[in-house]
Amino acid sequence: MRKLTFVLLIAFFAVAVLRAQEGPPQGGAQRGGAGARAQKQAQAEAAERGRKTFVATCAGCHGEDATGGRGSDLIRSALVRHDKNGDLLSPVITAGRPDRGMPGFPLGEKDLSDIDAFLHAQIDLYDMHTRVPGGYPDDIPASRLATGSAEAGKAYFYGAGGCSKCHSPTGDLAGIAKKYSAPDLQQRFLYPAGKPSTATVTLPSGKKFSGTLLLKDEFTVAIRDADGWYHSWPLRAVKVEVEDPLAWHFAQAYKYTNADMHNLFTYLETLK
Amino acid sequence: MKKLALILLAFAASLPAQELDSHKLLNPGTDSWPTFNGDYSGRRYSTLAQINQTNVGSLTLAWAFQSRSQGSFTSMPLVVNGIMYATLPDQVFAIDARTGRQIWHFQRPSQGGGNRGVAMYKDRLIFTTPDAHVICISARDGKQIWQIQIADPAFKGFASMAPLVIRDHVLVAGSGDAADLPGFLLSLDPMTGQTQWRWDSEPKPGEPGSETWPQDSDVMSRGGGMLWLTGTYDPELNLTYWGTGNPHPVENSEARPGANLYTCSIVALNPDTGKLVWYFQPSPHDTHDWDTNMTPVLFDANFKGKPRKLLAQAGKEGLFFVLDRTNGKALVSAPLGDSDWYSGWDERGQPIPRKEAEPQPDGALVHSAITLWNAPSFDPQTGLFYVNERDWINVYYLTIPGKKAQGWAGRDFTVVGKPFLKALDYQTGKIKWSKEGTGRGGGSSGILTTAGHLLFTADTSGNLVALDPATGKTLWHTYPGAAMGSAPMTYELDGRQYVVTPVEGVIYAWALPAR
Numbered sequence: 001m002r003k004l005t006f007v008l009l010i011a012f013f014a015v016a017v018l019r020a021q022e023g024p025p026q027g028g029a030q031r032g033g034a035g036a037r038a039q040k041q042a043q044a045e046a047a048e049r050g051r052k053t054f055v056a057t058c059a060g061c062h063g064e065d066a067t068g069g070r071g072s073d074l075i076r077s078a079l080v081r082h083d084k085n086g087d088l089l090s091p092v093i094t095a096g097r098p099d100r101g102m103p104g105f106p107l108g109e110k111d112l113s114d115i116d117a118f119l120h121a122q123i124d125l126y127d128m129h130t131r132v133p134g135g136y137p138d139d140i141p142a143s144r145l146a147t148g149s150a151e152a153g154k155a156y157f158y159g160a161g162g163c164s165k166c167h168s169p170t171g172d173l174a175g176i177a178k179k180y181s182a183p184d185l186q187q188r189f190l191y192p193a194g195k196p197s198t199a200t201v202t203l204p205s206g207k208k209f210s211g212t213l214l215l216k217d218e219f220t221v222a223i224r225d226a227d228g229w230y231h232s233w234p235l236r237a238v239k240v241e242v243e244d245p246l247a248w249h250f251a252q253a254y255k256y257t258n259a260d261m262h263n264l265f266t267y268l269e270t271l272k
Numbered sequence: 273m274k275k276l277a278l279i280l281l282a283f284a285a286s287l288p289a290q291e292l293d294s295h296k297l298l299n300p301g302t303d304s305w306p307t308f309n310g311d312y313s314g315r316r317y318s319t320l321a322q323i324n325q326t327n328v329g330s331l332t333l334a335w336a337f338q339s340r341s342q343g344s345f346t347s348m349p350l351v352v353n354g355i356m357y358a359t360l361p362d363q364v365f366a367i368d369a370r371t372g373r374q375i376w377h378f379q380r381p382s383q384g385g386g387n388r389g390v391a392m393y394k395d396r397l398i399f400t401t402p403d404a405h406v407i408c409i410s411a412r413d414g415k416q417i418w419q420i421q422i423a424d425p426a427f428k429g430f431a432s433m434a435p436l437v438i439r440d441h442v443l444v445a446g447s448g449d450a451a452d453l454p455g456f457l458l459s460l461d462p463m464t465g466q467t468q469w470r471w472d473s474e475p476k477p478g479e480p481g482s483e484t485w486p487q488d489s490d491v492m493s494r495g496g497g498m499l500w501l502t503g504t505y506d507p508e509l510n511l512t513y514w515g516t517g518n519p520h521p522v523e524n525s526e527a528r529p530g531a532n533l534y535t536c537s538i539v540a541l542n543p544d545t546g547k548l549v550w551y552f553q554p555s556p557h558d559t560h561d562w563d564t565n566m567t568p569v570l571f572d573a574n575f576k577g578k579p580r581k582l583l584a585q586a587g588k589e590g591l592f593f594v595l596d597r598t599n600g601k602a603l604v605s606a607p608l609g610d611s612d613w614y615s616g617w618d619e620r621g622q623p624i625p626r627k628e629a630e631p632q633p634d635g636a637l638v639h640s641a642i643t644l645w646n647a648p649s650f651d652p653q654t655g656l657f658y659v660n661e662r663d664w665i666n667v668y669y670l671t672i673p674g675k676k677a678q679g680w681a682g683r684d685f686t687v688v689g690k691p692f693l694k695a696l697d698y699q700t701g702k703i704k705w706s707k708e709g710t711g712r713g714g715g716s717s718g719i720l721t722t723a724g725h726l727l728f729t730a731d732t733s734g735n736l737v738a739l740d741p742a743t744g745k746t747l748w749h750t751y752p753g754a755a756m757g758s759a760p761m762t763y764e765l766d767g768r769q770y771v772v773t774p775v776e777g778v779i780y781a782w783a784l785p786a787r
Contacts, residue, residue, distance in 0.1 A: 067676055075678055076451070076494075081426035126672075126679040127428055127450035140669060147634040183669075183685075186635065190667070190687045193712075217710050217733035219749060250712070253665050253688040254610075258628065258637045261667075 043117055050118030053111050058093075061102070066122045071102065074119055075126050086116045142182035146266040148259065153267025156260055161252075163264075169271050177272045186265050191253045195245045199223050201231070202239040213242060290353045291395035291411065297437065298507055302764045305351045307502075308389055308434040309647065310761060314504035314567040316649040317721045318762045322769035324724030327784055328738045328748045334770055334783035335372030339365065345774030346757045347389035348434065348647075354765060356772075357411070358779060361387045361402050361432075364414060370765055372781060378414035380407075388502070389434035391442060393462040400431035404446050408465060420465040422458060427451040434502045435460075438512060438543040441468060445499035449561075451679050452520040455497035455535070459546055469546035473497030473516050473534050481533035481551075489675065491528050496520030497535035501565040501645050506581070509598060511540045511549055513568035513583060518561045523631045523668060523682025527675045531556040536564040538585060538593075540600060550600035553622050555589040559630045560613065560668060561684070562589040566643060568597075569650050569657070575603060575699055584698055586648055586659040589613075590641030591623060592701050606701025608694060609641030609663040631668035631682040638666050647718030647759040649727070654741050656695040656704055658719045658727060664689035688712050691732045693719075695744065707744040709733070718759020720771070728771055730756040736773050736780075752780055 055064055061071030074080050083089040090112045096104030107115070157163045167173050177185060199213040201221060209231055211223035221240050222232035244250070256264075292306055300306050302320050309316055323331060339345070343360035349367075350357045355375065356367040362383075366375040385402030392398075396417060398408045404423035409416050423429025423446030435444040442460040455473030460466065474495045475481035485492035496519045503514035519535035521527050536555035539548055554564045564587045572581055575594075583597035590611050594604035602621025614623035629638050641663050648659040665687040672681035691709035696702065709732030717730035727741040734755040738748040754776040762771045771782045 067678065078424075078426070081424070081451075123451075128680060140671070145634050186667070187685060187687070190637075190665075215733065217735060218731065218737075218746060219735065250688055254639065256637060256665075261637050262634060 043121070046114050046117035047121035048118075050111075050114035050116065050121075053107070054115050054118050057105055057107070057111075058115070066119055067126075075123055080119050081123065083116065083120075086112050089116055089119070139181075140183045142177070142185075142269050145182050145186055145262075146269045148262030148264070148266035150263075150267045150270050152259075153263035153265070156264055157267060161260065161264065162248075166248075173268070173271055175272060177269045182265075182269070185268060186261070189264060189268060190256065190261065191249050192246065197242050197244040197246075199243070200241045201233060202241075203233070204237065216240065216242065290355065292352050292392045294394070294439065296352070303351075304353070305349070305761050305763050306392055307350070307436065308348050308391070309502065309504065309567065312505040312507065313570040314647075315569055315571055315652070315721075316647050316719065316759065316761075317651055317723075319723045320762055320764055320769045321722065321724040322764065322767075323722070323762075323771060323782075323784060324726065325740065325747060328724070328726055330785060331738070331748050331750075331771070331782050332785050334768075334781040334786070336781070337365070337367050337372040337374070337779040339363075339777040339779075341777050344757055344776045345779065346386050347774065348759060348761060349772060349774065349779065350390060350392055351761075351763045352392055352411075355411070356779075357390050357392065357397055358774065359387045359389050359399055359434075360777075361385045364390060364397060364399060364409065366411070366414060367779070369763065369770070369781075372779070376414040378409055378416075385430055386432045387434075388432055391435035391437045391444075393437045393442060396462060398435050398437075398442050398444070398460075398462065400433060400435065400444060400446075402430050402432070404429045404431045404448075406431065406435070406442075406444050406460065406465060408462070418465040420460070422446045423448055423453070427453055429453060433500050436502050436505065436512070437462065438505055441543055443503065443512065443543065447498045447500040447517075449496070449498065449517065449520075449522065452491075452494040452496065453498075454494050455499055455516055457499050457514060457541070457546070459543070471539075471541055471546040471548065473499070475533065484531040484533045486527075486529055486675075489527070491521075494520060495528065495532060495535060496522070497532075497537070498563075499565065500563075501567065504568050504570050505543065506570055506597060509581070510542065510544070511597070512543045513570065513597065514539050514541065515563070515565040515568060515585065515587070517563040517565055518555075518558050521672070521677040521679060521681040522561055523559055523680065523684070524670060524672060524677040525557065525559045525627075525630045526673065527677045527681070529557075532558070536562060536587075536589070538564060538568050538583070538595070538600070540597070552593065552595055552600045552602065552620070554585070554587045554591055554593060555625075556618075556622055557625055558589070559625070559682075560589075560638065560640070560666075562587065562640075562642075564588065566645060567647060569648060570597060571650050571652060571698075573652065573655065573698065582698065584650060584657050586643050586657070586661070586696075588642055588644065589623070590643070590661070592657070592659075592696055593621070594698050594701070604698070604701040606696070607641060608643060608659065608661045608696075609692070610639055611641055612639045629668075631670040631684070633670050633673060635667045635669050637687075638668055640664065640666070644716060646716055646757075647720075649719040649721045650698070651721035651727070651741050653721075653723065653725065654695070655698060656741060657698050658693065658695050658721065658729075658741070660691070660717060660719065660729065661694050662689045662691045693729065693731075693739075693744065695741070705744045707739075717756045720760040720762060722762060728760040728762075728773075730773070730775075736760075736775075736782075752778070 063069040066074040197213040200210045211225035215222040347359040356369040364378040390397040390399040407419040428450035429448040457471045459468040498517040505512045519532040536558040537553045583595045605621040613629035643661045668684045693707045695704045720728040727739040752775040758774040
């Protein structure tokens with residue numbers, strides 16, 4: 001055991017020295033789209049297999065989520081954190097740590113690498129929970145979000161909220177809850193981003209141009225007309241009327257209460 | 273022989289030294305910008321007035337520096353003895369501040385991340401890296417002198433802040449807002465990189481402040497509170513002021529009942545010992561990732577008729593505080609904009625967070641004002657504090673409930689936001705004027721004010737603008753091709769004032785037309 005500890009110490013030291021001298025890994029590691037997806041998929045499958053092996057073999061001491069129990073918290077383990085493809089972890093699993101009461105587990109190479117994949121996935125889950133690519137949560141189940149009253153939500157939809165002035169549960173919103181994941185649906189009704197404004201620009205001559213608004217800052221207005229042509233003018237030289245199809249939603253976003261959000265979501269979630 | 277040595281010494285002393293004279297840190301002339309904020313006060317106000325309201329309309333490009341790099345400048349360049357030092361992550365450029373031409377370039381393999389600039393100590397530059405190293409290089413040629421590691425990237429530790437030099441102390445900190453890590457500030461020996469002292473964001477068990485953490489768990493020992501933005505310094509009081517970041521686990525209340533000192537706090541430390549002298553907590557028991565790292569801006573001014581030593585800060589929690597910086601007592605506590613996450617003020621002038629606004633499994637809709645790290649400015653001529661702010665609606669989800677939460681235990685998304693540039697009266701916290709930006713995101717540019725009665729910043733459409741700081745009226749503008757993720761700075765060389773704006777990979781220097 002002494003020897004193993006020594007080997008581990010050497011490994012740690014080597015990692016530390018490498019880190020100190022080499023600097024960070026070369027930027028990005030951008031791989032091709034399909035290849036990256038396939039690799040991600042393979043990693044996810046390995047992690048899922050690893051979860052099962054971990055639960056059967058390790059969870060008794062380290063907890064099903066690897067956050068520890070009788071055994072140590074592996075999310076916070078420097079050894080697991082510094083491990084690369086099992087180089088530090090696998091020897092500990094197979095030989096155990098008899099001095100700390102951990103027996104060895106003579107697992108095969110595949111099980112070891114699956115457990116490795118699972119633990120690194122758990123670390124990412126705990127570390128980067130909100131920071132997953134894609135931005136916001138899309139795996140929160142509807143049951144967790146639908147805590148309001150569908151009836152109150154419906155009353156809001158037809159009453160105070162004013163939603164029914166533009167939308168209908170049997171028209172544009174028919175089956176809306178099937179179309180989007182629960183958090184996506186919640187975000188979309190709170191503010192359905194993505195619809196551009198249109199603008200009508202009147203020149204001093206009285207000539208008018210209309211189209212999709214591309215820019216309106218303090219100095220310039222720019223549109224794309226129906227034929228696809230771009231136009232811009234200095235703002236001070238023209239008159240601009242902007243029509244924002246989301247203006248109502250934008251104003252409403254500042255008016256919703258927590259209860260409105262939960263009730264309306266619970267109601268919309270019934271539109272399957 | 274002795275005589276010769278003396279003569280040589282005298283000769284050496286009379287040579288125009290390119291290194292930073294330590295007095296310049298206390299009294300930077302108008303020809304230099306020797307620290308992150310230009311001076312120790314963090315006011316980002318320059319006494320230069322060559323460019324002023326009467327001639328700013330004719331402002332023109334003096335030079336542009338192309339980094340030829342994919343990186344984006346989010347750093348503050350320094351200017352010392354006619355040389356500009358600017359950074360991208362893992363890169364330092366020395367540039368002729370008169371011409372924009374490169375003198376040397378330091379680079380190490382980059383892993384991305386951000387960097388906010390170098391600090392200068394005599395003939396050395398010191399900066400931090402995405403893989404949590406502090407590196408010291410020669411200002412003469414960019415050759416490396418020493419490096420140390422201050423955090424572990426395996427725990428997602430990194431470093432981005434520009435260090436602060438106070439006498440023979442280099443104050444620097446690592447970051448990390450993923451795994452649960454304790455926050456800290458280090459004082460390093462500029463000659464060797466060895467640690468002189470370390471201040472921890474969390475107290476040790478039994479120390480004052482430890483009562484604001486649960487007593488039945490060790491969550492305090494890795495409770496976050498990173499110091500990731502450069503602090504300020506008052507040489508008379510010999511106090512250095514820093515803001516600390518959010519507590520860990522993030523967005524989870526149950527794992528850490530209590531105020532969680534000294535996270536989300538403004539702290540006053542003795543720079544020689546690292547001892548805490550006072551603290552003030554703008555976001556007690558933070559559950560929304562609202563760092564209080566924003567610059568503690570120092571100025572001396574009359575407050576209700578009496579001269580006071582003041583500290584003003586606008587934080588990510590969307591509040592504005594003016595403190596007596598001798599003791600940390602709040603003189604003004606005011607909102608930057610509409611917020612519904614707090615119910616009022618406690619006896620110290622700190623906000624009282626509302627339990628209902630904490631992240632919930634089914635989401636909590638929260639209305640708050642917010643400002644990010646981009647530099648604010650205090651203009652002593654107008655007596656106004658300027659800040660780019662956004663008024664936004666967020667939903668906060670608690671995704672790992674319970675006491676066993678780790679790291680990020682919640683998620684949030686922004687529903688909508690309205691950007692504003694606001695000018696606040698430091699004596700009341702009232703908004704003197706406010707200018708709404710375009711778009712539904714927010715401003716990410718810092719601010720500079722000058723004695724020329726000008727305020728330089730970028731608007732939310734990416735235009736660089738010069739405004740009248742008394743009213744917000746636009747006096748000059750140009751579009752530099754992208755949004756400025758940094759802040760403007762200014763200096764004067766050979767009788768010509770330059771205003772510098774780093775924008776993505778290009779540094780632009782603006783000046784009046786050369787005669």
